[in-house]
Amino acid sequence: MMRSRLGFLGLMVVLVGGGCIVAERNVSPGINDSYENTELTEWVGRFEGESREVFINREKIVELAGVSSGMDVADVGAGTGFFAEMFAGKVGPEGKVYAVDILPGFLEHIEQRVAEAGHQNVETVLCTNRSTRLPPKSVDLVFMCDVYHHLEYPGSSLASIRRALRPDGRMIIIDFDRIPGVSRDWILGHVRADRLTVVKEALSMGFEVEKNLTQESGLEENYFLVFKKR
Numbered sequence: 001m002m003r004s005r006l007g008f009l010g011l012m013v014v015l016v017g018g019g020c021i022v023a024e025r026n027v028s029p030g031i032n033d034s035y036e037n038t039e040l041t042e043w044v045g046r047f048e049g050e051s052r053e054v055f056i057n058r059e060k061i062v063e064l065a066g067v068s069s070g071m072d073v074a075d076v077g078a079g080t081g082f083f084a085e086m087f088a089g090k091v092g093p094e095g096k097v098y099a100v101d102i103l104p105g106f107l108e109h110i111e112q113r114v115a116e117a118g119h120q121n122v123e124t125v126l127c128t129n130r131s132t133r134l135p136p137k138s139v140d141l142v143f144m145c146d147v148y149h150h151l152e153y154p155g156s157s158l159a160s161i162r163r164a165l166r167p168d169g170r171m172i173i174i175d176f177d178r179i180p181g182v183s184r185d186w187i188l189g190h191v192r193a194d195r196l197t198v199v200k201e202a203l204s205m206g207f208e209v210e211k212n213l214t215q216e217s218g219l220e221e222n223y224f225l226v227f228k229k230r
């Protein structure tokens, strides 16, 4: 048996008889515990509040995401589902939106809200903290807004995203900039990785930055990066 440490994600590659098992440590233990212990209505208030810049700028964000009729889009870490609902309107009946989350309560809420909005093109997917559980080559776009810093096993999750994307697929990561001395204390305490670290982690999992849309998006605390497969 031979062992070697790889990359930015603390991946331990264990070679066994020519096979390869990848074990990844949890980089943010407990980061998602609060979702289990708090009422859903409170999360609706927090995620869809006018003090949250990604909510205020949601129309611009969806426009820049380039979602159009017939596309298949995965909103990974969909939360209360306001982006998934907006994407459902954009992709239309020829397209599909996968609303993916680790919390069943969020998915039940999304099923209700899209039914009330009359959308029949949204499928909820209960994923795990290691895999989006999306089918291979099933989507044109994976969208993650304020989710990357909640990934406990980012290497494994990114690998599952890469598998789910079609060859020309794109992955959007919107997340908090973490800049010591500049960012709010809450961000410094809550967010694990700064922008450069996230880019390096994505690079190590087979992605490269295609576009930086931060300025166009109007976001000030968050960056907006579009990745494609390397």
Ligand SMILES: C[S@@+](CC[C@H](N)C(=O)[O-])C[C@H]1O[C@@H](n2cnc3c(N)ncnc32)[C@H](O)[C@@H]1O
Pocket: 032, 035, 047, 054, 076, 077, 078, 079, 080, 081, 100, 101, 102, 103, 106, 127, 128, 129, 130, 131, 132, 144, 145, 146, 147, 150, 151, 152, 153, 157
């Ligand atoms: C801060 S919320 C963002 C929700 C939504 N994207 C938004 O911007 O309003 C983070 C979400 O990521 C989900 N999440 C955490 N870890 C995840 C994982 N490994 N895979 C998918 N979703 C995850 C949480 O359950 C939660 O809904």
